[in-house]
Amino acid sequence: MNKGFIRKLAYNKMGIEGGAPLRRAVFSDRWLHSSVVHITIFDGGYFQMSNARRQNYISVHGIKVYGVEVDHQTRCKHYHSNxxxxxxxxPCCDAYHPCYECHKEVADHPVARWSKDQTDEKAILCGACGHQLTIHEYLTHKSACSACNANFNAGCRAHYHLYFDL
Known part of the structure; x- marks a missing residue:
């Protein structure tokens, strides 16, 4: 994105807070799919823009997991039982989230589901051991990790239609 366009957004789409040497601004714009964006304005007219929604992550076994109040085993604000x-x-963002609610809160786009022909994709992260299961492994392994046998929430089956187009 060119600096001229960022400058136009910075001065025409929002109120700018702060003072020298830099100012912080937050705005929402339909062009950016209603995402919250931080623009840092440096002296001399230089801008840095970042999507604030994608910065909310934790590293779980070396893999970034985006969400709200995510713990070291991928529990979140919405689902946090043992x-x-x-x-x-x-598949829409190639990013891990603990649940569809976390995706809705931190991603700047709608959820996309995995299709029937993608069941060999590694798309499930075990929060206990860090093993990445294929969709097929996850759907057929009786709510447990195929590597460490940690139990998963069997109630997640009620939400499969939100993640998988089967």
Whole structure:
């Protein structure tokens, strides 16, 4: 994105807070799919823009998991029982999230589901051991990790239609 366009957004789409040497601004714009964006304005007219929604992550076994109040085993604000220990990689953004609610809160786009012909994709992260399961492994392994046998939440089956187009 060119600096001229960022400058136009910075001065025409939002109120700018702060003072020298830099100012922080937050705005929402339909062109950016209603995402929250931080623009840092440096002296001399230089801008840095970042999507604030994608910065909310934790590293789980060396893999970034995006969400809200995510713990070291992928539990989140929405699902946090002792068996809520998976994260799902969404095909729309190639990023792991603990649940569809976390995706809705931190991603700047709608959820896309995995198709029937993608069941060999590694898309499930075990929060207990870090093993990445294929969709086929996850759907057929009786709510447990195929590597460490940690139990997953069997109630997640009620939400398969949100993640998988089967």
């Amino acid at each position: 068996v809520d220990i998976i994260a799902i990689r969404f």
